[in-house]
Amino acid sequence: EDKVVQSPLSLVVHEGDTVTLNCSYEVTNFRSLLWYKQEKKAPTFLFMLTSSGIEKKSGRLSSILDKKELFSILNITATQTGDSAIYLCAVVVEGDKIIFGKGTRLHILP
């Protein structure tokens, strides 16, 4: 059975800290890995990763994929209170199905 596991499930840090969110997966016919940020409403897209070892960056956020070890990390540097959200990892498999992890709930203290 395909599965996506995120850790930690919940994280509380102070503003300015750097955080690393983990996503591991066990799927057949991997195609790509997606990261989303979900606040009070629907998830918003952050990154799509398909190749190992290539870092994607957007401002203070960055992400990288390791297809050999079957995981991805999402880094947020110099965190701000606006980064508080649930961060979702999802894997696209053959057949265009998407499997989501349970998410990491991140809370940034001022």
Place this chain on the structure above:
Amino acid sequence: EADIYQTPRYLVIGTGKKITLECSQTMGHDKMYWYQQDPGMELHLIHYSYGVNSTEKGDLSSESTVSRIRTEHFPLTLESARPSHTSQYLCASSEPGTTYQETQYFGPGTRLLVL
């Protein structure tokens, strides 16, 4: 920015009622999806569509049905709502691209409460 809309945003109804959750997108995307998400839980795919007249069931068994008569419209219907249907329902569509390399855009969601 993606244009994908869902109505209503919030719905409170009694058991046994028939409801339709609307989802529409103006981007011309062929692929559309419905997800169900309980508070604090992961997203579960319940329906998807590759285009007009195409509908498939997702990984999570659902008593809902969908239709895709027009590209831009992908409504979800519950014939007889029950309290167990209380959840958030998210609609998404994806832009064309190389196979398996697609980005999904989500609507704002519909929060359903069945009493």
